[in-house]
Amino acid sequence: MDYRRIVILTGAGVSAESGVDTFRDKNGLWSKIDYRDVATPEGFAANPALVHDFYNMRRRRIAELEPNDAHRALARLEREFSGEVLLVTQNIDDLHERAGSKNLIHMHGEHRSALCTHCGDRSPWEGDMSLETPCPACATVGHLRPDVVWFGEMPYQMERIYDALRAAGLFISIGTSGNVYPAAQFVQEAGRAGAHTIELNLEPSDTFDDFDEAVHGPASRVVPSYVDMLLKS
Numbered sequence: 001m002d003y004r005r006i007v008i009l010t011g012a013g014v015s016a017e018s019g020v021d022t023f024r025d026k027n028g029l030w031s032k033i034d035y036r037d038v039a040t041p042e043g044f045a046a047n048p049a050l051v052h053d054f055y056n057m058r059r060r061r062i063a064e065l066e067p068n069d070a071h072r073a074l075a076r077l078e079r080e081f082s083g084e085v086l087l088v089t090q091n092i093d094d095l096h097e098r099a100g101s102k103n104l105i106h107m108h109g110e111h112r113s114a115l116c117t118h119c120g121d122r123s124p125w126e127g128d129m130s131l132e133t134p135c136p137a138c139a140t141v142g143h144l145r146p147d148v149v150w151f152g153e154m155p156y157q158m159e160r161i162y163d164a165l166r167a168a169g170l171f172i173s174i175g176t177s178g179n180v181y182p183a184a185q186f187v188q189e190a191g192r193a194g195a196h197t198i199e200l201n202l203e204p205s206d207t208f209d210d211f212d213e214a215v216h217g218p219a220s221r222v223v224p225s226y227v228d229m230l231l232k233s
């Protein structure tokens, strides 16, 4: 198993044991609120205050939480693996960074970032945001939005991600249900380019059949043991 380059995709499941809500599980976020109202440009145009409340609530919650053993094991893999490790997350939380991951892409944006729809500036953001909040760069009011990728919008750094998938020797998918595209299609992209593909998830995902291998169980258990195995091999 001589993998030179590893690409890892994570979803909400990697942060579940830290207390971050997932989206599509029984008591997931989308069972409490319609994603069209809070995670689409149309929803934001129709009711920006509702969307700001939704992301302000999640930003406050995530600030109280800590990374878990799965986040820490992935940071250790990046530090100790002799080859290249790229971590692509669909999550907007900052638990991977707080666990020490550096080579990281937030393809769906970050809750600790603000995007101005007037000047296009993206700035680090702490605390609540509202329609009255002036843009840190152009100072205009009423144009600030959470810097997250909503449905119908183009995810971030897609070229860099596709280049890495096509050069990967190993593709690992962790804590994602395989419902949302283009992320759900990454396993096929990597597999087509010859990568070995493995799913580490609580249960089989909707793209389970696309993987060469799978280990099912809580991320805080299956990720550290898989990383141990990789670093020993």
Ligand code: BV8
Residues within 6 Å of the ligand: 010, 011, 012, 013, 014, 016, 017, 022, 023, 024, 025, 028, 039, 090, 091, 092, 108, 148, 149, 150, 151, 152, 153, 154, 155, 158, 174, 175, 176, 177, 178, 179, 180, 181, 182, 200, 201, 202, 203, 204, 205, 217, 218, 219, 220
């Ligand atoms: C785009 C915002 C053009 C931030 C999110 C093709 C076919 C069909 C539809 C489409 C298609 N192409 C595009 C679409 C439309 C759409 C889409 O996919 N719709 C779906 C619903 C059908 N996609 C888009 O609009 C995307 N943009 O396509 O642009 C384009 C096309 C090609 C190439 C480039 C561009 C934009 C999508 C981004 C939307 N924004 N979030 C936020 O508020 O957070 S998506 C949202 O869902 C989150 O970001 C999240 O990451 C993503 C996926 O959810 P998961 O992370 O997988 O979470 P989920 O709850 O579903 O699953 C959790 C999993 O963890 C479960 O499997 C569970 O078993 C497991 N688990 C739970 N606990 C644990 C665990 N595992 C381990 N341990 C545990 N303890």
